[in-house]
Amino acid sequence: MLHLKSKIRSRNQLTKKTVFLEKSGKEEIYQFCRDLNKWVSMFIKFNPGDFDQDFVTIVENLAFKKINDSDIEQINSSLNSSYKFLPKIITVKNISFNSKFRATNNTVSNGSKSQEQNFFKGNHFLYSLDGNLLVYSFNSIEWNLGIIYDNLLLKSNLDTINTVFTRSLGLALSHTGVIGLWGKIISNNGVVVASRKDSKGQGIFVSMEDGAIISATEALKIRDLLKIYRYDHFNKHNARMTFEELYGFLLARCTYLHLNGPGPIIRKNLWMLARSSIGIRTSEKQYNLNQH
Numbered sequence: 001m002l003h004l005k006s007k008i009r010s011r012n013q014l015t016k017k018t019v020f021l022e023k024s025g026k027e028e029i030y031q032f033c034r035d036l037n038k039w040v041s042m043f044i045k046f047n048p049g050d051f052d053q054d055f056v057t058i059v060e061n062l063a064f065k066k067i068n069d070s071d072i073e074q075i076n077s078s079l080n081s082s083y084k085f086l087p088k089i090i091t092v093k094n095i096s097f098n099s100k101f102r103a104t105n106n107t108v109s110n111g112s113k114s115q116e117q118n119f120f121k122g123n124h125f126l127y128s129l130d131g132n133l134l135v136y137s138f139n140s141i142e143w144n145l146g147i148i149y150d151n152l153l154l155k156s157n158l159d160t161i162n163t164v165f166t167r168s169l170g171l172a173l174s175h176t177g178v179i180g181l182w183g184k185i186i187s188n189n190g191v192v193v194a195s196r197k198d199s200k201g202q203g204i205f206v207s208m209e210d211g212a213i214i215s216a217t218e219a220l221k222i223r224d225l226l227k228i229y230r231y232d233h234f235n236k237h238n239a240r241m242t243f244e245e246l247y248g249f250l251l252a253r254c255t256y257l258h259l260n261g262p263g264p265i266i267r268k269n270l271w272m273l274a275r276s277s278i279g280i281r282t283s284e285k286q287y288n289l290n291q292h
Contacts, residue, residue, distance in 0.1 A: 020087060020141065021072045029072060029089075030064035032169070033214055041085045042172055046092040052151050058158075061216040062165055063205075087141055088172040095131075095146040116167075118257050127171070127257065130157075132164045136171060143172065162201030169205065170255035177265045179206040179273065180255030184289065185215045190227035193253050198231075198290040203255050208269045226277040231287045241279030250274055 023029055026049050032042035044064055048056060060066075067075070117128045127134040136143040145168055147161060154161075170180030182199035183192045191204055191213065204215045213220040230241065230249060241249065250270050256262050262270070285291060 020076050029067055030059055031067050033063050034065045041087040041176065043089040044092055045089055050094040051149055054151060054154060055149060058161065063214045085176045088143060089141060090143045090145050090168060090172060092145045092147060094149045096148050096150045116257065118259055120259065127167060129164055130160045134168050138175065159201045163196060166201055166203035166255050167257055171258065173205065174256055174266055177209060177269050179266060179269050181206065181250065182253050182255060185213060185218055185220050189224055190229060192229045192287050192289055193250065194231060194289045195253065206273060208272050228277045228279050229287045230279065230281050232281045233283050235281050235283045239281045241281055243274055246277065246279035247271060247274040
C-alpha cells in the first residue's frame with residue numbers, strides 16, 4: 001500500500017538492545033510535548049524535502065518539537081530500559097503525486113472519498129479522509145500516515161490536514177489516557193469544545209494525570225474547576241450544563257474515532273474531566289469557533 005506497511009515492532013519486541021528511534025536519509029524526528037516528561041512516548045518522523053516550511057509549521061503547531069541526534073540517543077536509552085506507555089512513532093509520507101496510492105485508497109473507501117472512515121483490513125486498522133490514510137495497530141509501535149499535501153491547495157485543504165493529524169494523535173495517545181477534544185483554549189482556565197467542522201480540525205489534548213491541556217498554540221495547567229464552553233446560538237443566557245449533559249457532550253466531541261468507540265480508559269478520564277469541570281452553554285459570539 002505504497003510503502004505504508006512497514007516492519008511492526010510490538011511491546012515484546014522492544015528490548016534493551018532495540019533502537020526505537022532511528023531515521024534514514026534526510027528524515028527528521030519531532031517529539032510531542034517534549035517539555036512534559038510523561039508524554040515522551042509520541043513522535044512523528046518525515047522527510048522535510050517532501051514538504052515545505054508551511055508543513056513544518058503545521059507540525060510544530062501541533063505541539064511537536066524537533067529533536068537532534070543526542071536527544072534521540074538519550075530517548076532510545078531511557079525507553080529501552082523502562083517506559084510507562086507503549087511508544088508510538090508515526091511516519092508521515094506525502095502522497096500527493098502518487099496516483100497508484102490514491103486509486104488504491106479510493107477503492108478501499110468504496111468511492112466515498114470525502115467521508116471519514118475507520119475499518120479493519122488484514123492485520124491493521126485504517127482511518128481515511130479525503131484520500132489521506134492512516135495505517136495503524138494498537139499493538140504496534142510504528143504507524144504510517146499518508147497525506148495529500150500540495151502547497152498550492154493548502155488553504156482549501158488545511159482543515160482536512162488538521163483533522164487527519166488530530167484524529168491520528170487522538171488514536172495514538174489514547175492508550176496513555178490523554179483525551180483529544182475538538183476546540184481550543186480561550187482563557188487561563190477555560191476551553192471551548194465544539195464539533196469537528198466548527199473547530200476546523202483543531203483540537204486540544206487533556207492529560208488528567210498531568211492536569212494539563214495542550215492546544216495548537218499554548219498549554220494550560222488546570223488549577224481550579226475547568227470551564228468548558230459550548231456555543232449555542234439558541235441560548236439566550238448562559239446556562240450551566242448538568243454533569244450528564246457535559247459528559248455526553250464531551251464523549252460526542254472526542255477526537256477518538258475507532259470501530260469500537262472510546263475504550264474504558266478514555267471513558268473514565270472523560271468522566272473525571274466532566275466531574276472536575278463546569279460546563280457552560282453560551283450564545284456569546286467569541287465562543288463560536290466557526291466565526292473567523
